[in-house]
Amino acid sequence: MLYALTGSVEAGVIYALMALGVYLTFRILDFPDLTVDGSFATGGAVAAVMITNGYSPLLATLGAMLAGCVAGSVTGLLHTKGKINTLLSGIISMIALYSINLRIMGKANTPLLGADTLFTEISSFLSSLQPLSILAAVGVSVLLIKWAIDWFLDTEIGLAIRATGDNTKMIRSFSANTDNMKIIGLSLSNGLVALSGALIAQYQEFADISMGIGIIIIGLASVIMGEAIFGHSSIRRATFAVIGGAIVYRLIIMFALRIGLDPNDLKLLTAIIVVIALVSSRMIDTWKDRRVRTPKEEPLAAAGQGARGESHAET
Amino acid sequence: MRRPAKEQGGRAMLKLNGIRKVFNRRTASEKIALQEINLTLHPGDFVTIIGSNGAGKSTLMNIISGGMAPDCGTIEIDGEMVTGLSEYERARKIGRVFQDPMAGTAPTMTIEENLAVAFSRDRRRTLHRGVDKKRKELFREYLASLHLGLEHRLTAKAGLLSGGERQALSLLMATFTQPKVLLLDEHTAALDPARAQLITALTREVVERSKFTTLMVTHNMQQAIELGNRLIMMDAGQIILDVPEEEKKHLTIEDLLKKFALLKGVADDRLLLG
Numbered sequence: 001m002l003y004a005l006t007g008s009v010e011a012g013v014i015y016a017l018m019a020l021g022v023y024l025t026f027r028i029l030d031f032p033d034l035t036v037d038g039s040f041a042t043g044g045a046v047a048a049v050m051i052t053n054g055y056s057p058l059l060a061t062l063g064a065m066l067a068g069c070v071a072g073s074v075t076g077l078l079h080t081k082g083k084i085n086t087l088l089s090g091i092i093s094m095i096a097l098y099s100i101n102l103r104i105m106g107k108a109n110t111p112l113l114g115a116d117t118l119f120t121e122i123s124s125f126l127s128s129l130q131p132l133s134i135l136a137a138v139g140v141s142v143l144l145i146k147w148a149i150d151w152f153l154d155t156e157i158g159l160a161i162r163a164t165g166d167n168t169k170m171i172r173s174f175s176a177n178t179d180n181m182k183i184i185g186l187s188l189s190n191g192l193v194a195l196s197g198a199l200i201a202q203y204q205e206f207a208d209i210s211m212g213i214g215i216i217i218i219g220l221a222s223v224i225m226g227e228a229i230f231g232h233s234s235i236r237r238a239t240f241a242v243i244g245g246a247i248v249y250r251l252i253i254m255f256a257l258r259i260g261l262d263p264n265d266l267k268l269l270t271a272i273i274v275v276i277a278l279v280s281s282r283m284i285d286t287w288k289d290r291r292v293r294t295p296k297e298e299p300l301a302a303a304g305q306g307a308r309g310e311s312h313a314e315t
Numbered sequence: 316m317r318r319p320a321k322e323q324g325g326r327a328m329l330k331l332n333g334i335r336k337v338f339n340r341r342t343a344s345e346k347i348a349l350q351e352i353n354l355t356l357h358p359g360d361f362v363t364i365i366g367s368n369g370a371g372k373s374t375l376m377n378i379i380s381g382g383m384a385p386d387c388g389t390i391e392i393d394g395e396m397v398t399g400l401s402e403y404e405r406a407r408k409i410g411r412v413f414q415d416p417m418a419g420t421a422p423t424m425t426i427e428e429n430l431a432v433a434f435s436r437d438r439r440r441t442l443h444r445g446v447d448k449k450r451k452e453l454f455r456e457y458l459a460s461l462h463l464g465l466e467h468r469l470t471a472k473a474g475l476l477s478g479g480e481r482q483a484l485s486l487l488m489a490t491f492t493q494p495k496v497l498l499l500d501e502h503t504a505a506l507d508p509a510r511a512q513l514i515t516a517l518t519r520e521v522v523e524r525s526k527f528t529t530l531m532v533t534h535n536m537q538q539a540i541e542l543g544n545r546l547i548m549m550d551a552g553q554i555i556l557d558v559p560e561e562e563k564k565h566l567t568i569e570d571l572l573k574k575f576a577l578l579k580g581v582a583d584d585r586l587l588l589g
Contacts (some may be wrong), residue, residue: 152442154444154445154446155441155442155443155444155445156431156435156440156441156442156443156444156445157440157441157442158445159424159428159431159432159435159445160432160435160440162421162423162424162428163421163424163429163432166421166422166423166424167417167418167420167421167422169413169418170418170419170420170421171421171432172402172403172406173380173402173406173409173411173413173419173489174406174432174433174435174436174488175403175404175405175406175407175436175437176403176432176440177403178403
């Protein structure tokens with residue numbers, strides 16, 4: 001049980017990188033990006049193929065991340081320069097990446113059994129700390145990446161990206177190239193997703209063409225559950241919540257499997273979790289809203305009337 | 316931070332030359348939105364534009380800001396041709412406040428973050444921290460000039476502000492980096508009368524303090540007469556009346572209506588009720 005628990009948390013922390021990527025597009029850019037399903041597998045494929053070809057695991061992981069960035073930029077270009085709508089541009093990339101991933105691997109899966117991966121290196125380096133060495137190493141790296149995301153979103157470029165997702169008209173009037181902001185955001189997001197895919201491939205010791213299927217939903221589940229459980233009043237808080245959400249999601253799956261859920265039903269369970277999280281968070285919001293609004297009703301009504309009076313005058 | 320006050324002189328700060336715009340060209344619903352608009356604003360000019368709905372005021376604003384391209388004609392800002400520049404490129408020189416109080420600020424970002432976005436308007440955005448200690452002080456100082464107490468709420472989300480507060484913040488953000496041209500597009504129309512008055516007073520104060528070259532569209536004739544040093548009336552895509560400074564000082568709403576009736580041959584109650 002303890003072994004399963006650390007395993008779930010480890011996987012959760014690695015998937016958290018993917019969830020952070022989904023957070024960047026879904027929440028920060030307000031861009032529901034489906035590229036993720038393709039770029040996650042791209043990350044795994046690139047890392048696996050580079051490792052089996054003798055590259056160092058670190059280089060392979062960085063290569064995978066770069067491939068994800070390219071995939072995200074393509075989606076961004078399709079949307080901004082090709083004027084294709086958000087969902088469709090993501091779907092197009094996702095479908096194209098399926099073939100590209102097969103091309104990268106040359107077959108449907110690439111085993112990494114017995115190969116040197118980042119995790120075998122960590123284990124041999126920190127062998128005295130077993131069995132928590134992998135969790136510690138992964139946890140520290142993910143926290144560092146979280147910190148880097150927080151830092152980036154507070155820079156001038158980061159603020160412009162956030163404003164692009166928040167109010168496009170406004171940020172354009174403040175001389176930000178919204179096309180570039182979207183491309184940067186999508187690129188970073190898919191870089192994180194591919195990094196996560198690369199680590200998962202090394203962790204489970206194989207890359208598979210279908211490893212990305214449904215990943216976007218797992219990402220959404222992590223973001224929404226995390227925000228609901230841990231709060232999202234600031235960026236720092238929200239990125240922390242997303243990591244927490246990814247771990248909670250893994251734990252739920254582990255318990256579901258323990259009590260006898262058929263692994264074939266996992267995606268259905270994930271979909272149900274997302275629906276519950278979405279609907280309940282909306283319900284909680286309206287409930288909170290109502291509680292806050294009630295005492296203020298009168299001044300609001302008065303303001304509404306004022307505005308209406310003005311518009312009458314215009315006609 | 317602040318640039319020296321702009322020199323006054325004969326040069327043009329904003330120059331529109333033969334601007335023409337037709338919507339739905341070659342269809343049954345073809346509509347000439349603007350025909351041959353020529354307009355020159357000198358540094359420090361504050362021009363108010365009135366006109367009935369569909370007169371072309373908003374189209375004109377959109378064409379100056381770059382949200383829309385003219386069919387023909389040129390736009391110059393401070394001697395530089397900007398006709399071919401995109402909206403975000405022109406935005407370095409143009410400050411804008413929109414009619415909708417929601418449009419001018421990013422609701423999920425804090426007041427200081429919004430100001431930081433405005434602060435980077437005329438420069439290349441870098442990986443420099445958007446809100447650092449020095450800027451925070453500057454933001455606080457600027458916000459204090461609004462007398463709304465916003466300087467104590469730097470980390471409040473802009474979405475929590477009232478319409479009037481948001482519009483005041485928008486005005487401050489639009490003028491933060493000393494734009495060459497300030498465009499105000501009915502920026503008090505969506506507010507209740509008391510707040511509209513507050514924003515009108517703030518506008519006067521801000522423009523007078525920094526001598527911004529300003530173009531303001533309004534539906535409110537009283538406001539159009541009170542503010543600025545020149546008044547323009549538009550109708551059917553044309554400038555039909557241009558009142559210079561001296562004459563504008565003695566202008567009344569009745570005068571405007573009479574002039575409009577003379578020019579159009581009929582009194583238009585849409586203007587009267589504005």
